[in-house]
Amino acid sequence: MKRNFFLLVLLGFFVLANGQNVINNSFKENEKLKFVASYYMSGLWSDIAELKMEVSKVNTKNSSLFRLKCTANTYTSWDSFFKIRDLYESYVDMKTIKPFLFNRMIDEGGYVKSVKYVYKRKSGVVEAKIKRGNAKERSLDVDVSDDAYDLVSILYYVRNLDLDKLSVGQEIKVKLLVNSKYNVNEEIVTVKYKGIEKIKVDNYGKLKCHKLSINLKDEEVLKGKDSNNIWFTADENKVPVLIKAEIPVGSVQIRLVEMTGLRN
């Protein structure tokens, strides 16, 4: 199983926006989304992990932020073969979704890695700390644009974009901070709007959804062009309901199975 499993799952959520600022109107505190991740092997889809995305409010000394927490856990039947316990979280402004801090802590088949970004926007810098396995932690400062997001915050940012205004085939570029080994770079993710489709969602029936494809230059993470797709509900919540992605060692599918605490 490819390392950084959850990384590419989250990348599958990626989309949108040419640096537009947004005002959050698609989610609120206590929203909880649950997904099932499946892996395609030998002609069959096997459910292997549960993913959760949860929103909570935290209070710092002088302000309140959203904590956007994403976790991935393999099912007990898989734990003996390849155990995954991944945590991704971003602390963001409650109105504009701009991130102030990002954490990534993964444990996949015994491989552990932690990545932390602290955004210092006044100076246009992210202070990054990276630790891989038992190696010493390394720190670096990275120049970043004001409209660069991390893997978690961008997902919620995208949910606040006006997808209804996009035309089929329209491409949008968004800046994403991506970590590779001990480097952190701003990469451009290209997202193409593919129109409206009805998607069958477990427990919720057929839902009208916006379909988008995701392209990233780095084929070590996502392969192919236009073969990685994500569907969001075509309502004010824009809940992600399905992702299909081609990864270097096969195909992955993530489907929504439960949603609670929706804003609209």
Place this chain on the structure above:
Amino acid sequence: MKSKGLIKTFAILGLVFGILGMVLAFLPLGLIAVLPAGIALLLGILAFLAAKNVEVKKNLILVVLVISILGILVSIAKTVFIEDKVAVDNEFYQKQDESLDESMEALDELSDEMDSELEADLEDNESK
């Protein structure tokens, strides 16, 4: 002789597929075991039918039939009766809480910078 050779071939091939099916039946791979177990069952049935009027030991054929049927049943029963679930992992929950505590400390240190950013972002959005 030719018949005995064919029966033996079916039985041995059936045994190989049957063992493969049994192994896959206990792995968390859904119904993937049904394919090799099904092939084993078919080979076992063919061997059994071919051995009806031939004087040959049928023990191996019976073994093939039993393990192929078991492989199919285990695979189906696992899929139908065993629900996928996530283990209660207190260590992981603790890591999440620790991450929250550390993050809050880091955010408190950033507090002054955050205030001006939050104000600026809000003004920016309101003016648009």
